[in-house]
Every structure is written in structure tokens, then in C-alpha cells.
Amino acid sequence: IPDHRDGEDTIAKRAHYSPPWADVSIIGVAGSSGSGKTTLSHAIVNSLNLPWVVIMSMDSFYKPLDPESSKKAFRNEWDFDAPEAIDFDELVNCLRDLKAGKRTKIPNYSFEKHARLENSTVIYSPHVLILEGIFALHDSRVLDLMDMRIYCEADADTCLSRRIIRDVRDRGRDVEGCIKQWFAFVKPNFENYVQPQKNVADIIVPRGIENRVAMSMVTQYIERRLLEKSTRHRAALKSLERGYDSE
Numbered sequence: 114i115p116d117h118r119d120g121e122d123t124i125a126k127r128a129h130y131s132p133p134w135a136d137v138s139i140i141g142v143a144g145s146s147g148s149g150k151t152t153l154s155h156a157i158v159n160s161l162n163l164p165w166v167v168i169m170s171m172d173s174f175y176k177p178l179d180p181e182s183s184k185k186a187f188r189n190e191w192d193f194d195a196p197e198a199i200d201f202d203e204l205v206n207c208l209r210d211l212k213a214g215k216r217t218k219i220p221n222y223s224f225e226k227h228a229r230l231e232n233s234t235v236i237y238s239p240h241v242l243i244l245e246g247i248f249a250l251h252d253s254r255v256l257d258l259m260d261m262r263i264y265c266e267a268d269a270d271t272c273l274s275r276r277i278i279r280d281v282r283d284r285g286r287d288v289e290g291c292i293k294q295w296f297a298f299v300k301p302n303f304e305n306y307v308q309p310q311k312n313v314a315d316i317i318v319p320r321g322i323e324n325r326v327a328m329s330m331v332t333q334y335i336e337r338r339l340l341e342k343s344t345r346h347r348a349a350l351k352s353l354e355r356g357y358d359s360e
């Protein structure tokens with residue numbers, strides 16, 4: 114924002130003008146575990162060609178476990194697929210900070226330890242924030258903050274096989290444990306809580322990034338929204354400047 118005058122009396126202070134970075138566009142990407150949400154989110158970032166795009170994973174907001182629950186988690190007997198496992202209040206606070214143009218602290222999560230790490234990541238309000246996670250479209254407060262809601266779809270057998278490969282390779286799991294957890298928690302909760310999010314999605318993307326038509330619809334929509342926003346900001350700024358000139 115151009116500050117035409119010295120001292121306290123800036124345009125932003127006088128007119129409560131929201132700077133562009135206080136108007137982050139939030140895109141939600143929900144879908145089954147292993148459906149390709151992360152890949153889809155990275156593909157959106159790459160195709161947008163914008164400097165300030167951040168992917169925020171809802172995994173960061175898993176609630177910390179007490180020692181007893183943690184032991185269960187290591188035996189694949191803890192339910193990480195029910196909405197209660199996520200701290201939605203904390204997520205909403207972070208999103209509201211970013212919407213207000215403030216910086217916020219995102220916890221770092223370890224799947225190997227089933228725990229939050231000591232350090233957290235500070236992020237500043239970006240142009241576009243992609244929130245990805247099995248429950249990205251679950252909480253009404255989060256939905257209210259979103260500009261676009263995407264549901265990523267894939268066959269259950271594709272999801273399960275991707276999950277086993279990834280969990281063994283990256284998350285310190287074994288095949289038996291993955292399968293036990295899938296049938297005890299992931300599959301039933303998918304049916305109860307994850308799949309119903311389709312009903313609030315603006316766009317359902319079958320086959321993830323292979324689906325070029327859906328991908329280009331998504332990026333065109335985001336680009337159009339960003340253009341509209343910056344046109345509105347420029348118009349608001351111009352009218353403030355005119356106000357100053359006429360004083």
C-alpha cells in the first residue's frame with residue numbers, strides 16, 4: 114500500500130483497507146487416504162505459476178496423544194480416521210490468522226512417532242493456500258473460509274495399495290499393520306465421514322492429476338478468482354487515493 118504521508122496516518126489505518134495479502138484464497142482438497150490429495154495439490158501449485166502458494170496438510174493438526182493412546186497407535190489400534198482425532202479449533206485459528214493477513218504457527222507432525230515434533234513452522238499469509246487432508250471439507254467453519262472445495266476420488270483398491278507402499282516406505286509401518294488399520298478404522302470412517310464430503314464439494318476430481326480436464330478447470334477457476342480479487346483491490350486503492358487528492 115503506498116503510504117503518502119509520514120507518521121501514523123496511513124491509508125491503511127484511516128480507511129481499514131485490506132491489503133491483498135489479507136485476502137488469501139483457500140482451496141480445500143479432501144478425499145480418501147491414498148486418493149492422491151498431495152499429488153493433486155502439488156500439481157495445482159505447479160500449474161498456477163504464482164509466487165505465494167502454500168500447501169497446508171491437515172496432518173499437522175492431529176491431536177497429541179497421551180502415553181496409553183500412543184501405545185495403541187504403535188499397535189495400529191488407534192483411530193486416526195475419526196474427526197475427533199483432529200484439532201479443528203486450532204486449524205480454524207490458523208486459517209483465520211492467515212485470512213486476516215497475519216502470520217501463523219503450524220505444528221510439525223511425525224507419522225513415525227505418532228506425535229507432534231518440538232518445532233513448528235511459521236507461515237505468512239500467501240496468495241493461495243491449499244488445505245489438503247481427509248477432513249478438509251468436514252468442519253463448517255473451515256468451509257466458510259474456503260473459496261473452492263475439491264474432492265479427490267480414486268478406487269478403494271488404488272487407495273489401499275498406494276497407502277501400503279507409502280506407509281511402509283515413508284511412515285515406518287509394516288504391511289500387516291497397514292492392513293489391520295485400514296479395515297479397523299480407515300475404511301469404515303471413510304464411508305461414514307470422508308465420502309459424504311462429496312456433497313459439499315464444488316468439483317469432484319476422479320483419477321487425480323491424470324484428469325487433465327478437471328485440472329485445467331481447477332486452475333482456470335483459481336486464476337479467475339485471483340484476477341477478480343486484484344481488480345477489486347486496485348479499484349479500492351484508487352478510490353482511496355482520489356479521497357486524499359480531494360482533501
Ligand code: CTP
Nearest residue numbers: 145146147148149150151152193194224227247
Ligand atoms: N495416520 C496414521 N498415523 C498417524 C496419523 C495419521 O496412520 N499417526 C493416517 C490416518 O489413518 C489417515 C491418514 O494418515 O487415514 C491421513 O493421511 P493421508 O490422507 O493418507 O495422506 P495424504 O498424503 O494427506 O493424502 P494422499 O494419500 O491422498 O496424498
